[in-house]
Amino acid sequence: MSKKILFVFAFLMIGSLVLAACGPAAPKAEEVLVCQITDTGGIDDKSFNATAWKGIQDAMDDLGIEGKYLESQEVADYEKNLNAFIEEGCDLVITVGFLIGDATAASAEANPDRKFSIIDFAYDPPISNVVGQIFQTDEAGFLAGYAAAAVTKTGKVGTFGGLPIPTVTIFMKGFVEGVDYYNAAKGTNVVVLGYDLEDETKGLFSMDFDDQQKGRELAVSLMDEGADVIMPVAGPVGLGAAAAIQERGNAYLIGVDSDWFLTAPEYGAITLTSVMKMMDATTVQVIESVIDDTFAGGNVVGTLENGGVDIAPFHDLDHLITAEVKAELEQIKADIISGAIKLK
């Protein structure tokens, strides 16, 4: 419940900002310094680091704030980079990923007058000067799974992840549940390769977020097994899968994090849809709350309801999705929001 209230706040914040923009421009915005610390994936990981930075860049363009980032090369850099940004006088420090959780909490407690936000992690109990941004990506994954099941001709769809960690498997879990829901509704028997709902650790994982070659190999083996829709949940590793799918030409791709039709246009012709996790949008919201001084610690959950997660349009492959399926997807979306469909 409190999460919903937070989001109502967020929307009020945006509203007030729009109003403020009509009047005299917010004077503080130019002085606000927002600083991002990446995890070891680096700033151009085509995944959460890059998406959070896009949020900051959007805020730089639209709101006129100043933004900086530091890349971490190893765990020991997290604390060092936090210290460097505290020293630099950043108004908001954004850290990315569960693994920076300890260092962010320590820094937040040592510097109670500073503001922090961490992506993909929520503190329990929440820390008063940290906003944790987490995402119910299984809700969007559910829709993607349903669409994939409707498109498959072989009766097999596939997925693989980077590592068996919750922020990755939640995509796969939602995807499988969406396929199961389709099977139950239509009496089909579409099989998902690469993930097992019963045992989270028994899935297909590249154990890597960098090596595109691994993505290629996994996609090839999934296609050899007969999968004709594949969702790679492994950051840039997925681009290797995309290349392999494009070469074969008889399968489709589902992107993750951002709309790959736009961010990886070279694979636009095979991209069915993408499971989008709008970290940039939530980051902008947190920045806005710093600018108009409504920043409050706690956790923000991105859901289908508040637009924090969603699936991308079908773009060039729109013809594959019948009007009937589109209507069903709308209904499912409404049912997930209303709670009529409960995800595990």
Add this chain to the structure above:
Amino acid sequence: MKREPNKFEEAGQAILQEINEPDQEQEQHKRSVWSVVSIPLLAILTGLIIGAILIAATSSSVYAAFGESPWRGIGAIFSEVYQAYKALFTGSIGDPVRIINALRSGEGSAIRAAFNPFLESLVQATPYIFAGLAVAFGFRSGLFNIGVEGQLFIGAACATFVGYAIKGLPFIIHMPLAFLAGALGGALWGFIPGLLKALTGGHEVINTIMMNYIAFRLTEWLLSGVMTRPDSGGMPISPLIEKSAQIPQFFKSPIRFHLGFFIALGVAWLIWWLLFKTKWGLNFRTVGANPRAAKYAGLSVPKSYMLAMAISGALAGLAGAVQVLAVNRSMALGLSSGYGFDSIALALIGNNHPLGVVLTSILFGTLRNGATRMMVVSRIPIDIVDVMQAIILMFVAAPAIIRSLYRLRKSKEGEETVFVSGWGGGQS
């Protein structure tokens, strides 16, 4: 098999002792200091110059200024490079103005904060020292240990496990125990390729590289299984290490300067003493310089390889242990920025001498630490420092370039000898 050394072997020992390097070094000490130090120093200078060119070439403000007028462009180059290197300096050594002001004010906290950049550089240097010693020890013993990275991971995992799983021990026992567990894990990981080389002649370069992959995957598996933090939902992070096992930091946060740096210096001295002041060290170096002659002198070459790999591995394990026990306080994915591989370069720049390793480690630590500030102030990516390190290494590894650049005379038998024997010591 134990047997009395015969006369031939004694003679062989004596000859080897004659031709061995350190005795020479002592005689020509004064003359050779410059010849040893000049190449790295000039390489560093060249690295900084080329780094400056890269900074100017990748800066958009320089291009913008050139668009206005060439003079402006040149001015922009100088101001851009000055800004960057000033940030590199103040970020890694300290801001002189701030230090003087702090000293004048006499406030303890201000003084500590002013000196923190330098202390942080030493923190960054500490794992380099251990890893560099590991590589240098291997080279001196005729082994090219590329497995330092893997040994570091295993060492860190062992130290972490002892650090969090054992509870209730007093600091005086727990911390050394966890630290030594790191050494033991690394030693085991180094010993395996040493054993393979001794028994089967399998080359350590290949085997240590393969052992790296096993170590990476093994620690990933451990971190997402046996060693995972209970409330993390399967994230690859270990529980926090017990307070009693942590290597203490001297000051309050944000100053991370810790006891591990002094332990590293002590270990460096110990390795120097072992290599150059003991019979064991002589044996290691003899095998390293020429395994056939060593065999002729009655030394057991396989035994030397196994032992040397274990010691090298132990040093690498300590690099991992010191990071988790003193800085990270838990083990997680992304433990190392490549210390095991950087340290190969580092050992070569340091001429495979413990003192050289310590000095080069401090240089590397300083560069990396300064790079953070450089990035905050000038937005120059940390990669530029990697490039600078690579350039420095290239010039050290190919001293002919530096000699011809700066018109130095060729030293008679200089820095290459150890390096070459490190490669060539493959067969016994």
